[in-house]
Amino acid sequence: MARILITGNKGFFGARFQRHYSLQHQILGIDRDEVDIVDRDAVLRTIEEYRPEIVIHGAAITATSFSDKHPELTRQINVDGAVHVAEGAMAVGARLLFFSTEQVFNGNVEAGPYREEHAANPDTMYGRTKLEAEDRLRGILSDLWILRFTWMFGLPEYQAMVNPNVVWDALRIAVSGKPARIPVQEFRGLTWVYHMIDRILGVLEIPPGTYHIGSENELGRYDIFRHIFRELGIASRIDDLLIPDHDKYRAKPRDVRLDTGKIGAAGITFPPGTEAISECIREFSMTGMGSP
Numbered sequence: 166m167a168r169i170l171i172t173g174n175k176g177f178f179g180a181r182f183q184r185h186y187s188l189q190h191q192i193l194g195i196d197r198d199e200v201d202i203v204d205r206d207a208v209l210r211t212i213e214e215y216r217p218e219i220v221i222h223g224a225a226i227t228a229t230s231f232s233d234k235h236p237e238l239t240r241q242i243n244v245d246g247a248v249h250v251a252e253g254a255m256a257v258g259a260r261l262l263f264f265s266t267e268q269v270f271n272g273n274v275e276a277g278p279y280r281e282e283h284a285a286n287p288d289t290m291y292g293r294t295k296l297e298a299e300d301r302l303r304g305i306l307s308d309l310w311i312l313r314f315t316w317m318f319g320l321p322e323y324q325a326m327v328n329p330n331v332v333w334d335a336l337r338i339a340v341s342g343k344p345a346r347i348p349v350q351e352f353r354g355l356t357w358v359y360h361m362i363d364r365i366l367g368v369l370e371i372p373p374g375t376y377h378i379g380s381e382n383e384l385g386r387y388d389i390f391r392h393i394f395r396e397l398g399i400a401s402r403i404d405d406l407l408i409p410d411h412d413k414y415r416a417k418p419r420d421v422r423l424d425t426g427k428i429g430a431a432g433i434t435f436p437p438g439t440e441a442i443s444e445c446i447r448e449f450s451m452t453g454m455g456s457p
């Protein structure tokens with residue numbers, strides 16, 4: 166049983182992580198209501214009192230549009246907040262898992278998938294502040310795993326919020342019955358949040374460093390939505406509800422795919438995004454939605 170402190174435990178990942186491991190590990194979850202990570206003293210006091218062996222830093226401003234409208238607040242939370250958590254981990258000798266993102270590449274003009282050493286060129290405050298935090302944390306402690314996640318998906322659950330993601334968004338289109346335009350030229354890795362939860366503590370068994378992590382995916386967003394409709398058993402609704410949007414990203418495809426070969430070579434592997442989606446839909450017993 167490990168003693169773990171996780172920040173952002175009311176978020177999409179954190180709530181599910183804490184519930185999943187609550188019987189196996191001793192976990193203290195903190196979110197904005199308990200400790201504002203911008204408050205350095207409060208962060209250090211909390212970590213020094215709890216003395217975790219492992220710190221998982223998930224708290225952040227994650228919405229890109231909000232981050233661009235509130236750049237100063239985003240920097241305080243995503244950079245200064247991360248520094249405070251790292252200083253706390255350093256003070257108690259804890260190992261730190263820091264969650265970064267594929268979005269550090271959202272301004273790159275060349276096509277993905279990107280490897281860890283590829284020069285990142287973020288063009289949102291979210292991406293910029295995550296990249297800046299990575300650099301700052303490397304200067305604070307060496308027992309540090311920087312994990313750049315691909316886009317996670319999952320479904321709403323009791324007392325666990327859900328963020329916008331392909332499976333949930335496709336379901337909402339199906340339920341609303343309103344046709345939606347889906348970009349054809351958008352390419353992102355897609356990871357089931359439970360696949361990430363299952364593997365995340367295993368990362369501590371591989372050498373510290375920066376890793377791209379999650380399921381890889383070759384399909385554009387429109388083709389992914391078609392796949393989701395088929396897996397839900399509502400393929401007959403595809404042509405009514407899913408309109409291929411060829412205009413968005415026409416000039417330059419949006420491509421933030423990550424090459425996950427480095428972490429794969431270290432033994433941490435994920436199924437391809439389409440398989441992960443099929444598994445999620447099966448596990449939530451959501452196949453056959455088209456039949457009464």
Ligand SMILES: NC(=O)c1ccc[n+]([C@@H]2O[C@H](COP(=O)([O-])OP(=O)(O)OC[C@H]3O[C@@H](n4cnc5c(N)ncnc54)[C@H](OP(=O)(O)O)[C@@H]3O)[C@@H](O)[C@H]2O)c1
Pocket residue numbers: 172173174175176177178179195196197198200201202203222223224225226227228242246264265266267313314315316317318328
């Ligand atoms: N979900 C993905 O697909 C994805 C992909 C790549 C990377 N990541 C990274 O993985 C981590 C977890 O993602 P997620 O989707 O679970 O994010 P999330 O749902 O947005 O959760 C983040 C949590 O952090 C909290 N928080 C924000 N500001 C805080 C502050 N000042 N003090 C304390 N807590 C604060 C948020 O509270 P409020 O809701 O009150 O703001 C929220 O509960 C993030 O660092 C994210 O950048 C996620």
